[in-house]
Amino acid sequence: MFDSNFSDHEASGSAGERRISDPVSRSVFHGFKRSFDLLISAFFLLPLMLLCGGVLLVLNPFWNKGPLFFSQERMGRNCKSFTAYKFRSMRPVQKIERSADCPLEEDRITPLGRFLRRSRLDELPQIINVFKGEMSLIGPRPDYIEHARMYLAQVPGYQERHDVRPGISGWAQVELGYIEGTDATHQKVQADLYYIANSSLAMEMRVVWRTLAVMVRRGGA
Secondary structure (H helix, E strand, C coil): CCCCCCCCHHHCCCCCCCCCCCCHHHHHHHHHHHHHHHHHHHHHHHHHHHHHHHHHHHHHHHCCCCCCEEEEEEEEEEEEEEEEEECCCCCCCCCCCCCCCCCCCCHHHHHHHHHHHHCHHHHHHHHHHHHHCEEEEEECCCEEEEHHCCCCCHHHCHHHHHCEEEEEEEHHHHHHHHCHHHHHHHHHHHHHHHHHHCCCCCHHHHHHHHHHHHHHHHHHH
């Protein structure tokens, strides 16, 4: 878990980030962002996902028994639901009973699943969502649909964080780490709105770099 150093001052904007304000520049940026998503996914992340999938097919029967993939309905752009995909890291259950304010069911995480979550490799199948246009590589992390519907009613700004595609990694994730519960979601939303307001190539590269650093550091932990 990361220590949080995100502040209200950062949420309101920073002179250190160049905001894209005019419509033409914003359109060019989003076109570049989508092209970047597709190229990186196709030529780097897809081969990595296939390699990891093959290794997991061999290892899962010993340390992560159950299906290779896990799918879950989540809230995406414009608050529309979509099915997100991951490599399964927990013991399967028929239905998620955990409420938005309940802690993560650590006892369900398998030995191999713990490594997958720590290294973020469990997120790789979400490139399927990237190809479908449901997600981006970088953006606000999508929440489980039932929890998201509750946050819509209780967390100011939660709807606005869905003005962009959700991401496999995001500014809130690298700044705050794993977030759970309604109270912590307020802080996550402020970080997401800061990311949206300060969208730029520099911001994208900053998140990519910090995500890779986390994967290397935690994968070897």
